[in-house]
Amino acid sequence: MPEEKSPLGKPRADPVSLASGKPHLVRLSLFGFGLSELGILGSAIVGIILFVIISTIGGIENLQDFWLLIASGFIFGVGSIFIYYINRKNGQLASLLFLTFLTVAMAFSDSPNQVADGRTLFVFAIPIAISSLLLRPVSSFIFAALSSVIITVLALNIQIVPNIVAIVGFFMLALVSWLSARSLEQALQDLRQINAELDRRVEDRTRELSESLARELVEAGKNQAILEGIADGVIVLDTKGKSIVANPALSRLLDVPSANLMNKTMEEILQAGKISSPDRQTTLTMLREPHKDKPSIRFRWGERTLLVNAAPVSTGLGDVIGTVAVFRDFTHEAEVEQMKNTFVAMVSHELRTPLNAILGFAEMIREAVYGPITARQAGVMERIENSSRRLLSLVSDLLDQAQIEAGRMKIHIAEFQVSDLMDSLRVALDKQAAEKGLTLTTKIEPGMPSVALGDFNRLQQILLNLGGNAVKFTESGGVTVRIYRVDERYWGFDVTDTGPGISAEARGYIFESFRQVEDVVIREHGGIGLGLAIVKSLVELMGGQILLASEVGKGATFTVTFPFEPSKEKTK
Amino acid sequence: MNESLALIVEDDADLNEVFRQALAAAGFATESVYDGRTALEFLEKIAPSIVILDLHLPFVSGETILKKIHSTPSLENVRVVITTADAAAAEFLRDQADLVLVKPISYIQLRDLTKRLNPVLQTDKFKTTPRAE
Numbered sequence: 001m002p003e004e005k006s007p008l009g010k011p012r013a014d015p016v017s018l019a020s021g022k023p024h025l026v027r028l029s030l031f032g033f034g035l036s037e038l039g040i041l042g043s044a045i046v047g048i049i050l051f052v053i054i055s056t057i058g059g060i061e062n063l064q065d066f067w068l069l070i071a072s073g074f075i076f077g078v079g080s081i082f083i084y085y086i087n088r089k090n091g092q093l094a095s096l097l098f099l100t101f102l103t104v105a106m107a108f109s110d111s112p113n114q115v116a117d118g119r120t121l122f123v124f125a126i127p128i129a130i131s132s133l134l135l136r137p138v139s140s141f142i143f144a145a146l147s148s149v150i151i152t153v154l155a156l157n158i159q160i161v162p163n164i165v166a167i168v169g170f171f172m173l174a175l176v177s178w179l180s181a182r183s184l185e186q187a188l189q190d191l192r193q194i195n196a197e198l199d200r201r202v203e204d205r206t207r208e209l210s211e212s213l214a215r216e217l218v219e220a221g222k223n224q225a226i227l228e229g230i231a232d233g234v235i236v237l238d239t240k241g242k243s244i245v246a247n248p249a250l251s252r253l254l255d256v257p258s259a260n261l262m263n264k265t266m267e268e269i270l271q272a273g274k275i276s277s278p279d280r281q282t283t284l285t286m287l288r289e290p291h292k293d294k295p296s297i298r299f300r301w302g303e304r305t306l307l308v309n310a311a312p313v314s315t316g317l318g319d320v321i322g323t324v325a326v327f328r329d330f331t332h333e334a335e336v337e338q339m340k341n342t343f344v345a346m347v348s349h350e351l352r353t354p355l356n357a358i359l360g361f362a363e364m365i366r367e368a369v370y371g372p373i374t375a376r377q378a379g380v381m382e383r384i385e386n387s388s389r390r391l392l393s394l395v396s397d398l399l400d401q402a403q404i405e406a407g408r409m410k411i412h413i414a415e416f417q418v419s420d421l422m423d424s425l426r427v428a429l430d431k432q433a434a435e436k437g438l439t440l441t442t443k444i445e446p447g448m449p450s451v452a453l454g455d456f457n458r459l460q461q462i463l464l465n466l467g468g469n470a471v472k473f474t475e476s477g478g479v480t481v482r483i484y485r486v487d488e489r490y491w492g493f494d495v496t497d498t499g500p501g502i503s504a505e506a507r508g509y510i511f512e513s514f515r516q517v518e519d520v521v522i523r524e525h526g527g528i529g530l531g532l533a534i535v536k537s538l539v540e541l542m543g544g545q546i547l548l549a550s551e552v553g554k555g556a557t558f559t560v561t562f563p564f565e566p567s568k569e570k571t572k
Numbered sequence: 573m574n575e576s577l578a579l580i581v582e583d584d585a586d587l588n589e590v591f592r593q594a595l596a597a598a599g600f601a602t603e604s605v606y607d608g609r610t611a612l613e614f615l616e617k618i619a620p621s622i623v624i625l626d627l628h629l630p631f632v633s634g635e636t637i638l639k640k641i642h643s644t645p646s647l648e649n650v651r652v653v654i655t656t657a658d659a660a661a662a663e664f665l666r667d668q669a670d671l672v673l674v675k676p677i678s679y680i681q682l683r684d685l686t687k688r689l690n691p692v693l694q695t696d697k698f699k700t701t702p703r704a705e
Contacts, residue, residue, distance in 0.1 A: 352657045353584045356676040360590025363679035369593055392676045412663045457663060 047080075048073045076105075095134035099127045103143060107150045116154035117163045124151070128173050132181035140181070144174035233327035236313065237287070241265045244322070253306060253327050266325075274302035286310055290323045298330060305334035337405070344402035351395045359388040397534060400461075404537040411541050413566050416456040418444055418483055424460050425467050425481060432471050439478030440471070447485045453566055458538050463493065465531050466558045470497035477555070492544075492561035502550040510548065511536040542566055575601040576621035576691055581611040581637065582655065583629055591624050591655070594682040599690050608632025612640060615647060621691055622651040624682075625669075627661060638668055651689050653682075 087094035124147035132140035233250030246261035279299035292311035477498025550556035578600035627634035
């Protein structure tokens with residue numbers, strides 16, 4: 001385990017290796033000099049030299065003593081080296097041999113008398129005490145026994161009574177050593193356990209950390225891959241409006257190298273000159289005020305038609321940290337739409353001619369161009385005419401809608417007589433209103449100039465549509481149309497009826513294409529729900545505004561306002 | 573000859589017939605043609621009092637015929653009534669014709685309006701442009 005590399009790749013710190021370290025090193029460092037292996041070797045050599053010097057000073061009486069000295073020094077040295085090498089392999093065995101060697105050697109360290117029952121008796125205490133630390137706590141008893149045997153044998157050998165008190169003393173010491181070593185052992189074991197626990201925790205944490213790092217890398221890689229694989233162009237702007245993320249699809253869509261999309265503002269990116277100035281302005285405005293519920297903006301970018309929408313990027317705490325904008329290639333869809341509108345316009349146009357013929361022949365029969373007819377036949381002819389007219393107006397609506405959508409609806413601003421506008425309304429609606437028993441009140445307020453600027457045909461269409469609707473949906477009461485000056489810059493007209501009113505819900509969608517308030521209404525009143533959508537488009541094309549005020553059961557008022565000075569020719 | 577001649581230029585045969593009947597009822601002698609080329613050929617030989625002119629025509633467009641009428645001295649007094657389905661185009665040509673009618677065109681309406689343009693019945697030049705519905 002100490003050699004094991006941590007997942008972080010750094011070598012393990014020292015305290016950790018001590019905790020689970022080699023037992024023999026810890027063991028021997030507790031002994032004697034507390035030195036390293038080299039220290040032990042060194043002290044053994046120093047010991048030999050000191051032994052020889054002291055013995056020499058003590059005086060060598062004969063040659064036998066000299067050889068004994070040399071031999072014992074030699075045995076001491078070899079023993080020390082031997083134990084040193086064993087210690088490298090097995091600390092327990094080395095300690096056992098060392099202590100045994102020490103105990104036995106002590107028997108010869110003094111005269112047998114002194115060893116068995118004199119001043120040298122205490123030296124046996126050393127291995128007894130140390131053994132419980134170096135070996136097992138209980139091993140102090142073995143050395144107590146060994147020491148007892150040695151002094152008993154020596155005593156019997158020199159024919160004295162063995163020192164029973166010393167033997168009991170040895171065992172008492174062994175008991176104390178055993179107890180203290182045991183608690184020391186326990187403490188060490190606890191320490192080791194704590195260290196091991198600590199080690200395990202560090203390891204767990206390290207593993208968790210590296211796993212979560214790896215996971216995060218995988219996640220980030222995945223997100224990156226998604227961003228790069230997505231067909232839509234994605235750009236993320238920071239709070240200062242500079243781009244911090246832009247995917248390859250955006251670079252493809254805009255035909256701008258990826259490098260030119262980073263750390264740039266949208267103004268700089270859209271500078272490329274492939275976009276018209278109004279489109280550029282609306283796009284920039286959208287990006288400045290991003291809102292995810294805002295409808296997408298469509299704009300031409302060179303050959304392409306692109307769709308863009310933007311949303312704020314906010315943290316979980318609700319702080320806005322930037323804007324994300326998604327660009328989509330809408331070229332194909334725009335082409336299809338264009339084709340559809342062209343088709344509708346063409347079909348509408350082609351439908352008008354035969355319908356006009358039907359209308360004309362019906363009129364001629366009714367006018368007795370082809371000979372006299374009865375009153376009933378004339379009535380039928382009138383029905384044919386009315387149905388043809390209705391069909392024609394539907395076709396006209398479709399054509400208008402298609403032209404507005406295709407952006408081909410042209411507005412022609414010219415001077416017109418305001419009274420003409422009102423007259424044309426009366427001509428168209430007087431009869432209808434009278435038939436339903438409704439009053440039709442028209443008023444040009446004082447202050448309204450008699451001549452105004454606008455597209456007369458379109459204004460007439462708007463007024464007729466609103467007035468026609470009012471008559472159509474009102475069952476009793478009347479319809480009031482007022483033309484007036486709003487202020488210095490605007491004029492407008494109100495169409496007020498006493499009809500059933502329009503619910504709040506319906507007010508929300510009434511200006512959308514193909515919507516009528518309820519299905520029932522279609523069956524009762526005809527029409528395909530294009531009228532108000534066209535009216536709104538026309539009003540806006542002329543720079544005007546349309547508003548609706550209504551309460552269910554209390555009728556409705558449509559208010560349309562236009563500037564006195566419309567821009568000369570406005571094309572959607 | 574105390575009858576004025578009306579040339580009806582309209583490619584749809586049925587509608588052409590409706591227009592022809594309206595002009596006949598308005599007191600004109602009528603001649604129908606169904607494409608722009610025939611209309612031009614006709615105008616080179618005869619100057620009618622009135623031309624009912626559709627703008628969308630095969631071969632030669634109504635605009636071309638209109639230019640031809642305006643640039644030919646012998647056709648100076650020809651009254652022109654433009655008929656078109658395109659309201660925008662109608663607006664554009666308002667100054668270049670005596671009358672611009674947007675389709676659908678009612679038989680009665682055409683009859684009554686052209687009656688006023690008939691030089692035999694009325695001599696005043698009809699200046700203002702009443703609008704079709």
